[in-house]
Amino acid sequence: MGFDRSSSGYSKKFLIEETNRCVSCGLCLPHCPTYRLLESEADSPRGRIALMSGVVNGRIPPNEKFIEHLDRCLTCRACESVCPNNVAYGQLIDEARKMIRESESCRHEAVPANFMQRRRFFSQLLEALVDQPSRLDRLRWLLYLFQKSGLLRLLRWLNSSRWLHKFSFWRQSGMDKMVMQLPPVVFPYAGKQRKTFFSRTWQSFYPAVGEEKGRIGLFLGCVARLTDARTLNASIFVLNRLGYSVCIPEKQTCCGALHQHAGDAQKAAQLMKRNQQAFGELDLNRVGCTASGCCVQLCEFNQCEAGKKPEDDQAALPEVIDISKFLVGAAGWDQLSIRPLAKKVAVQDPCSLRNVLGDQDFPYQLIQYIPDAQVVFLADNDQCCGAAGIYFIQQPALAGRLLDNKINAIIQSGAQLLVTSNVGCSMHIAGRLREIGSDIEVLHPVTLLARQMGMQ
Structure with a gap:
């Protein structure tokens, strides 16, 4: 590179x-x-x-x-x-x-002028939220109250009835898509030593259970820290029980992938430098990533940096690895108690995991640790689900057709659970399944594993 x-x-x-x-x-x-x-x-x-x-x-x-x-x-x-x-x-x-x-x-x-307007809107959205992930953390309680009050249910009903579609901003901004994709709010894991199971924010350090085998950094990302906290919690839970302490630097930020694919490589590089500094200050074996899209961005940044002369004052970003791949290679599984799960589980391969990282086999291997879990075949698993970052907002018609194909394949598989390793795919697919009234649950393979290990 x-x-x-x-x-x-x-x-x-x-x-x-x-x-x-x-x-x-x-x-x-x-x-x-x-x-x-x-x-x-x-x-x-x-x-x-x-x-x-x-x-x-x-x-x-x-x-x-x-x-x-x-x-x-x-x-x-x-x-x-x-x-x-x-x-x-x-x-x-x-x-x-x-x-x-x-x-x-x-x-x-x-x-065209409308193209410029759309680009400006997304640039402002990225700057307001994605560039400052701590703001997403502060939104957690607001979104939680919004869900508990029933207002989100009302908003979804108004959206489904297409009453809100008469407002052009609602459609053009992609709010109609985003409101259908919001999962239930989950709060950060408080750790085994705390009296409460969940906390307002993540701790900087989660000690290993028993003898420490190593220290793993956990990349939170931006949107995932708000919409996929249960996967991040599950990763901490499983890593700790395998003997790994987990470090979460407060200064980490967005991986920059959304900026990179929007043509703003300079901003993407700035965000990556901040992550490099945040994780490079710690003595880590590796950095684990729960979202394959983020993992690609982090890994390719590392590969680009490998050929450059390091700056004297700049710490190096440790090796980044998909969380499923790391867990499959970890020792100590024979010492853990994992409850059986007599259900059919389909695995959706995110494009970033399959086409770039080449790590698509590891989620399947991770599920095999769960007794009685039956992995079922998913047709056209090499085809994109249509989420692709913010593609589902920018190209809703094409994204919808791709999602239709994916949903049909999932239903035809007879699966009761669907696991996927990218937060965008998860939200995109789960939103449609929720919309059609399907009871197929969508979750990360690590979350499914943690649940069978006793995580609430």
Whole structure:
């Protein structure tokens, strides 16, 4: 990874060289979710690469159609796993979005006004909440009261009845999608030594149960710390009982993936530097990540940094690993008591886990620790569910069609439980299952395991 993804301006040289590496063989086409839906060459990896090449070489203008075709890309990176020439499509699409962002900042006449308005809205949202995850922690009690009072139920009913859809902001901002996806509020784990099971915020240190085997940092992320606290709690619970102390630095922040995929690589790099400083100050064996999308961003940052000269005053970010992968490799399972679970469990493979990390086998292996749990096959598991960060908000029609396919596969599998290793996928799928009245529960594999180990 010699390419610097954190540079503020887009690299014309990189775009030209990397797009020239595509031999237009077409092997990527059947693996691309948008090509399978639309059957449009311009909405395939090969087609988008040709469009990028045309724009950067001045053969075609960076107009609204160009932006539309790139916006439709989920960045699932399924094309990378089958490309015979190893074209770095993920870096290409990020670099092209940097180019679009610069066109937007220059108010290029080819960039439509509604596109600019939408981009500004999401930039403001990222700055207000995602860039400052501590604000999400403070929202926890407000959201909890909102749910307990019944107001969230009322809001969902108004949304389902489409009464709220007459307000353009409600639809355009994606509030209609987000309100359906909000899971029940869970508070941070207070630790085994506390009198109460839950706390207002996470502790900086959770000691191992028994003899300490090592110290693991836990990455909270941004949205996940509010919407997937039960997975973070479960990770602490399981790690402690396997003999690992868990460290949670207060100064950690968002991984920067949402910024990276929106073309703001400079902001993404700033956030990663903050995480590097927060975790680098601690003496850790590794940093565990419960969301595969965040894990990709952290791992690729580490790979980029590996080729650079380290700054004297900058601590290194320890090795980052998906939490399921770490737990599967840990010793001591034979000493733990795990209750049987006579249910059918389907495993959904997040694109980031399968196509980039290549760690899709570990959730299956983790479930095998649960006696009597039956893993069932999920059709088209290599296809994206449509969540893809904020794609479900920006491209609701396409995201909805992809989700329809995923929901049908889940129901046909006969599963009673669905486990997935990415918070975005979990919320996206659970929201639709809730909407159609299904009783299939969606949770992280570590959460399911912790529950069978006795976590409330």
